[in-house]
Amino acid sequence: MKLLLTSAGVKNPSIETALVGLLGKPIAESTALCIPTAQYAHPWVGPGEKPWQFISGRSDGMVGLGWKSMGVLELTALPSIDQDLWVPKVREADALLVAGGDVLYLSHWMRESGLADLLPTLDTVWVGLSAGSMVMTPRVGDDFVQWRPPTGGDETLGLVDFFICPHVNGDDVPGNTRAEAEQWAAGIEGPAYAVDDDTAFVVVDGQLEIVSEGRWTLIHE
Structure with a gap:
């Protein structure tokens, strides 16, 4: 599994170049599945109009990048259908495009659906947006808890060993402020990054x- 963990999607040429490098071919020759699941549980996002905007490619630098083909992978549906109906499609996809929203809701349904267990076996590019990136970290911190999983904790998948505070775009710009990022980091043990929407993490092996074409800070190691 190759990871491209973004704050707000493929927002600039540098992030797009990184995506093409991970794919090993142009986006126009690559297939993808989009995952809107995280949006449903977030009070500012969905369900409703926002998931449709994501799926249709009208809302971000993800689905609308000019892929060869695009499909939808809805995680909440997967536990109720045979794995033979969806696992081959995931294995065949060049990329999984994962929307932002509620990170703990996304983490829960990745586990419930079986996708979390499947990830280490995939030769696929995971392209996360906000919560779709944070889900790969060990935990999110109390500041990002909205929906609570049955376990009651804030643990996520832990496929990377660092932590992400996205959308730190400046105090006068929509998103998280630097003060809010530092408050969040105070409750995190381990490498904690504050990044703006022009920054992404590439993780391979x-x-x-x-x-980045913007600003990022390692708040503490």
């Missing part, structure tokens, strides 16, 4: 590279 455990090796981290930061790609």
Whole structure:
């Protein structure tokens, strides 16, 4: 599994170049599945209009990048259908495009659906947006808890060993402020990054590279 963990999608040429490098071919020759699940549980997002905007490619630099083909993978539906209906489609896809929203809701349904267990076996690019990126970290911290899983904790998948505070775009710009990021980081043990929407993380075989045309900060290690 190759990871492109973004704050707000493929927002600039540098992040797009990183995506093409992970795919190993142009986006126009690559197939993808989009995952809107995280949007449903977030009070600012969905369900309703926002998931449709994501799926239709009208809302971000993800689905509308000009892929060869696009499908939808709805995680809440997967536990009720045979794995033979969806696992081959995931294995065949060049990329999984994962919407933002509620990270703990996304983490819960990744586990419930079986996708979390499948990920280590895939030769696929995971392209996360906000919560779709944070789900790969060990936990999200209390500041990002909205929906609570049955376990009651804030643990996520832990496929990377660092933590992400997205949308730190400046105090006068929509998103998280630097003060809010530092407050969040105070409750996190381990490498904690505050990143703006022009920054992304590339992780391949455990090796981290930061790609940015904006600003990012390692608040603490």
